Amino acid sequence: MLECLSCGNKFDAREIERMFFAMEQQLKSTFTSQGQQKDLQYFLYLVQTGSYNKLQQYLKRDWHQKSLEDRSDEEDVTGKIVVITGANAGIGKVIALQMAKRSATVVMACRNLVKAEAVINEIKQTVLNPTLILVKLDLGDLESVRNCAKEIRDKVDHINILINNAGYYGVSNDLQRTKDGFEMNLGTNHLGHVLLTHLLMDLVKKGAPSRIVVVGSLAHENAILNVDDINMEIDTRLGFGNTRPYNNSKLCNMLFAKTLAKRLEGENVNTYTLCPGLVNTDLFAGMPRWQRLAGFSLIMASLGCEPEQSAETILYCALSTKCSQESGRAYRFGRPWKEADENLKDELAEKVWEVSEKLVGITGSPPQKPPSNK
Numbered sequence: 001m002l003e004c005l006s007c008g009n010k011f012d013a014r015e016i017e018r019m020f021f022a023m024e025q026q027l028k029s030t031f032t033s034q035g036q037q038k039d040l041q042y043f044l045y046l047v048q049t050g051s052y053n054k055l056q057q058y059l060k061r062d063w064h065q066k067s068l069e070d071r072s073d074e075e076d077v078t079g080k081i082v083v084i085t086g087a088n089a090g091i092g093k094v095i096a097l098q099m100a101k102r103s104a105t106v107v108m109a110c111r112n113l114v115k116a117e118a119v120i121n122e123i124k125q126t127v128l129n130p131t132l133i134l135v136k137l138d139l140g141d142l143e144s145v146r147n148c149a150k151e152i153r154d155k156v157d158h159i160n161i162l163i164n165n166a167g168y169y170g171v172s173n174d175l176q177r178t179k180d181g182f183e184m185n186l187g188t189n190h191l192g193h194v195l196l197t198h199l200l201m202d203l204v205k206k207g208a209p210s211r212i213v214v215v216g217s218l219a220h221e222n223a224i225l226n227v228d229d230i231n232m233e234i235d236t237r238l239g240f241g242n243t244r245p246y247n248n249s250k251l252c253n254m255l256f257a258k259t260l261a262k263r264l265e266g267e268n269v270n271t272y273t274l275c276p277g278l279v280n281t282d283l284f285a286g287m288p289r290w291q292r293l294a295g296f297s298l299i300m301a302s303l304g305c306e307p308e309q310s311a312e313t314i315l316y317c318a319l320s321t322k323c324s325q326e327s328g329r330a331y332r333f334g335r336p337w338k339e340a341d342e343n344l345k346d347e348l349a350e351k352v353w354e355v356s357e358k359l360v361g362i363t364g365s366p367p368q369k370p371p372s373n374k
Contacts (some may be wrong), residue, residue, distance in 0.1 A: 074319040078103040081156050081207065082318070083200070085109045085137060085193065086166025088116035091215070093275055094311040095163060095318075097123050100130040100318075102273025107156065109137035109148055109196075111166075137191025139166055140178040142360060149199035158207035159200060163320050164193040164214045164253075171242040175232060182233045182359065189249035194256060195360040208268035208323075209265070213317045216254035216273045216330065219243065221343065223251035227351045231359070254330060254340065255349040256356065270316035271328035275340070276310035277333065 082099045086092040099106045101121050110116035113136060120132050135151045138144035152159075168188040170176050178187035197204075197212065204210050222240075225248045229235050229362035238244050258271035264271065316334045317323065323331070330340035 024138045071319075072317075073321050074102075075321055075324065076102075077160065077319065079105065080160040081105045081107065082161040082163065083107040083109060083152065083159050083189055084163045084165055085139065085196070086111075088112050088119050091307045091311050092165045094121050094307045095165065095314055096132075097126065098196070098311065098315060100127045100132065102112065102340075104161075105131040105133065105156070106216060107133045107152060107159075109135050109136060109152070109166075111136070111138045136194070137166075139196070140168070140180075140182075140184060140188040142180050142192070142195060143191050146199065149196055152200060153203065156203065159203040160207040160210050161206055162197065162200060162210075162212045163314065163318060164197065164212070165314065166193075167215065169246055171238075171246065173242060174236070175236055175238070175245070181231075183245050183249075185245040185249040186231065186252065189246075190252040190256065191356060191360050193253070194356045195362065197260070198357075199363050204269055208270050211318055212257070212260065212269065212271045213274045213314060214257040214260075214271065215314065216252050216257070216275055216277045216340075217247075217250040218278075219247045220251035220254050220340070221247075222230075223247040225251055225348075225352075227348065227355055230352070230355050252352050252356070254344055255352045257330075258328050258344045258346070259349045259353040264327070270324070272323065272327070272329065272331060273340075274313045274317055274331040275337065276313055303333075 034118065077099065078169070082104045084092050084095050084099070084106065087096040087106070088110040089112075092108075096106050096108055096119065108116055108120070108236070116134050120134065123130055123132065133155055135148050135155075136144065137148040151237065166188070168185055170184045176184035177182055182191055204212060222243070224239060224244055226235060232245065232248075239247070242343075254273045257271045261271040313331055313334050317331055323329070330337040330344065332340070
């Protein structure tokens with residue numbers, strides 16, 4: 001029996017099999033590329049044959065080696081300044097709590113300040129006298145990104161760890177645009193973080209040895225990205241489950257981290273990108289209706305990671321001494337992700353970097369004279 005973590009109902013394995021048999025033909029007609037067909041066949045095979053252990057490894061995680069409280073291989077971040085985007089929910093909320101427990105100064109860059117204040121109150125109930133700084137950040141609005149960077153610069157004079165965590169999963173039937181005219185997934189997940197990272201870069205360099213962690217996704221493998229039409233103004237096809245925009249944005253995230261590592265060689269600033277796993281958060285609230293009706297969300301809920309589990313790889317990249325001398329690599333389940341490293345091509349990464357800078361209006365270097373800490 002599998003228990004749905006979202007509704008608490010229990011489902012017999014055969015019942016889940018019947019769900020998938022019923023949706024198989026519809027899915028096969030929706031998948032178009034050879035790679036998607038291959039993934040679908042393997043996924044359905046695991047379900048139909050009852051190979052749930054393998055299915056858990058395929059979708060979930062197979063390592064859970066340490067508690068979030070285990071700091072045996074971590075660098076001490078007492079008094080260090082950690083900036084986290086999207087710290088008001090899901091993984092970001094867990095990361096904020098864990099950094100506060102480690103006595104770091106946590107800068108929470110959040111769009112929803114009401115939720116963020118509630119998280120701050122929760123943290124204060126767990127951690128004695130935490131140092132928490134809340135700033136407003138809407139990654140889908142470049143003006144908000146600039147204002148956020150200015151506010152951070154007014155409050156801290158260096159940054160030791162920058163965690164680009166906030167994410168948007170938009171799978172509507174029509175392309176959604178940000179205030180600045182960017183495709184919503186691209187603008188929120190990628191371009192907003194590109195600009196924020198640029199505007200804070202001198203503070204990150206001043207905090208060296210420092211780290212920049214960019215949260216990517218396994219979804220990057222399903223990206224269909226045309227860099228010349230990165231904003232999807234010509235080719236507006238949304239792909240399977242309307243996920244093409246999200247997949248593309250996650251590929252851009254990871255390519256950005258790869259190029260950033262090269263640009264920062266010799267600066268004592270390391271960059272990391274990662275897949276946190278299939279996470280049970282509000283990120284998937286916008287899943288297509290057919291997925292919910294066909295029981296796909298049941299599989300996600302039953303086999304996905306909790307935010308506390310998914311936070312482990314982010315904490316690993318941000319804190320572990322094991323990867324302190326590495327930069328530009330991808331990680332999954334707390335270990336190097338060789339397949340992703342091989343998939344992230346240098347030429348494509350450079351093109352995405354150049355186009356992204358133009359889209360957000362980056363010219364020259366970021367501010368060079370940070371104000372004194374107030």
